Amino acid sequence: MDHIGCICCNEKGSQTNLNSVFFVICGRRATLKVWVKRGNKQGMSGARGDQEQRPQPVPVVIVGGGTAGWMTAAALAHLLPGQCVITLIESEEIGIVGVGEATLPHLRAFNTRLGIDEADFVASTRATYKLGIEFRDWGRIGDSYIHPFGTFGRALNGVAFHQFWARLNAEGRAQPIDTYSLPCVAARLARFEPRDDPDAAIPGFGYAYQFDATLFGPFLRRRAEAQGVTRIEGRVVDVARDPSSGDVTAVTLSDGRTINGALFVDCSGFRSLLLGQTLNEGWEDWSAWLPCDRAVAAPCASKGPLLPFTTATAMPGGWRWRIPLQHRTGNGHVYSSAHIDDAAALDALLGALEGPPLAEPRVLRFNAGRRRRSWVSNVIGVGLAGGFLEPLESTSIYLVQLAVQTLIELFPTDGVTDVDRNAFNRTVDLEYDRIRDFLILHYHATERNDSPFWDHVRTMAVPDTLAEKLELFRRRGRIEHYGQGLFLEPSWVAVYLGQRIRQWGWDQRAGALPLEAVAAAVDQLQAETRAVATAMPDHAEYLARCGGALAT
Numbered sequence: 001m002d003h004i005g006c007i008c009c010n011e012k013g014s015q016t017n018l019n020s021v022f023f024v025i026c027g028r029r030a031t032l033k034v035w036v037k038r039g040n041k042q043g044m045s046g047a048r049g050d051q052e053q054r055p056q057p058v059p060v061v062i063v064g065g066g067t068a069g070w071m072t073a074a075a076l077a078h079l080l081p082g083q084c085v086i087t088l089i090e091s092e093e094i095g096i097v098g099v100g101e102a103t104l105p106h107l108r109a110f111n112t113r114l115g116i117d118e119a120d121f122v123a124s125t126r127a128t129y130k131l132g133i134e135f136r137d138w139g140r141i142g143d144s145y146i147h148p149f150g151t152f153g154r155a156l157n158g159v160a161f162h163q164f165w166a167r168l169n170a171e172g173r174a175q176p177i178d179t180y181s182l183p184c185v186a187a188r189l190a191r192f193e194p195r196d197d198p199d200a201a202i203p204g205f206g207y208a209y210q211f212d213a214t215l216f217g218p219f220l221r222r223r224a225e226a227q228g229v230t231r232i233e234g235r236v237v238d239v240a241r242d243p244s245s246g247d248v249t250a251v252t253l254s255d256g257r258t259i260n261g262a263l264f265v266d267c268s269g270f271r272s273l274l275l276g277q278t279l280n281e282g283w284e285d286w287s288a289w290l291p292c293d294r295a296v297a298a299p300c301a302s303k304g305p306l307l308p309f310t311t312a313t314a315m316p317g318g319w320r321w322r323i324p325l326q327h328r329t330g331n332g333h334v335y336s337s338a339h340i341d342d343a344a345a346l347d348a349l350l351g352a353l354e355g356p357p358l359a360e361p362r363v364l365r366f367n368a369g370r371r372r373r374s375w376v377s378n379v380i381g382v383g384l385a386g387g388f389l390e391p392l393e394s395t396s397i398y399l400v401q402l403a404v405q406t407l408i409e410l411f412p413t414d415g416v417t418d419v420d421r422n423a424f425n426r427t428v429d430l431e432y433d434r435i436r437d438f439l440i441l442h443y444h445a446t447e448r449n450d451s452p453f454w455d456h457v458r459t460m461a462v463p464d465t466l467a468e469k470l471e472l473f474r475r476r477g478r479i480e481h482y483g484q485g486l487f488l489e490p491s492w493v494a495v496y497l498g499q500r501i502r503q504w505g506w507d508q509r510a511g512a513l514p515l516e517a518v519a520a521a522v523d524q525l526q527a528e529t530r531a532v533a534t535a536m537p538d539h540a541e542y543l544a545r546c547g548g549a550l551a552t
Helices: 066-079 106-113 118-125 161-170 182-188 213-226 273-278 342-352 396-409 418-444 452-459 464-476 489-498 515-534 539-545
Strands: 002-005 012-018 021-025 032-038 041-045 058-063 084-090 128-130 132-136 144-148 208-210 230-233 236-241 248-253 258-260 263-266 283-285 294-297 310-315 318-324 329-335 362-365 369-371 379-381
Touching (some): 058 066, 066 084, 066 106, 066 213, 066 396, 106 118, 106 208, 106 396, 128 539, 132 182, 144 182, 144 489, 161 515, 213 230, 263 273, 294 342, 318 342, 329 342, 379 396, 396 418, 418 489, 464 489
Parallel strands (some): 058 263, 132 310
Antiparallel strands (some): 021 032, 032 041, 128 208, 318 329
């Protein structure tokens, strides 16, 4: 029996050939699909074995380009060959947001599934490597911690490392917890080298990228067009709907052309042209918990060492990002317009730049939240058309990837059904809600009282789902475990401890071992972690070795 990529999700399944009949067990869905070979054609049937012809390709229309549009187009073209005919409509008049430059490790999996060579990607998008996110001044002014793409120490007999650390810390015998995390230590030293082995003596880590967002879309466009995607330059001025079903049937462009489709993907950004404006899907507003509603962004010339992490520095009315790329540094100030005006926010950003600005500052206006449903009728909102969460934890591109991946798994080859829509919406809504709670934690878990903004977020009531998580951690350092999802135990530990949320007790199993033995093992772990990090090459050196064209 051979192993192949399942047609519905491209994950590894099992295939056996029985006289031109191909049985494929989907690695993700654990279902059986039967492919029947007829000359040069193949058909698909259910497990009953009835030999039906393969359905006609689904006409897919993507409204909007940018990162969301071209990620959708490239993934559909590569992972569902022959199952859809893709047309992407975008207008150079409208442009793209183009400031989401920091990512999470999940993008590596996306690139791998699309067959993208890492060196080509890094060179084409002027990318750098990313080990995590540094948070400055969040718990108190002067504080600094890193949320790593890896673990803290090693679990022992099923007990998480932070439980042993808490016991030692109560005795005054622990160092800051990030000194026991390899990606944190390497990041502080500006060193980088992939180490993916989680079972090594010093556990490895994931890594992500920081790249020029204005280059990522064109990079994917070249690949998508090579695989048959049709791009149309134009601006949508009208949307036609079926009078009985309410489905979108076509869009009309400003030059009079009509583009028909069976499935429409709304990647029109904050406009939400199809999902919001045409279908009037409601908006779930989270601004009561996430009051930042504007951002001003400006790139500048880089100075100093090339750091393998993004920095988020808390400000009196919000926070400021710093993203180091090969050829420049990306900067932005996310703020609450109820607490600081646009001019003051711009002045604060420009005053913090490390080098001369390389472009005019851009102002973005937004509200935190999501559409109540991301898939309505035959329209799917991807990216900003479906929701927005500020880039504090670099989740924007991840949420695009999640929507695209889920669409591929549920792709309606035989017509849109409520079952598919409901499954899609459950998956996307749950992830948005969990990320929302994680972002709120950053604001609420603070001792800052130096401005009205911080007084507000420190004292505000938080969602019950977050309040329960905080209580669970304070009592015994427990983290709510997800079967799937984005932010798992090390992420929550990083923010809880980095922002001075202390646990009152610890897992009783962590107290069963002799204190001196625990202290000795933890001290050794810390020393070995630093030794491994110190032996890594400098980040800039590694990048140049892998094909990065660093600006001088």
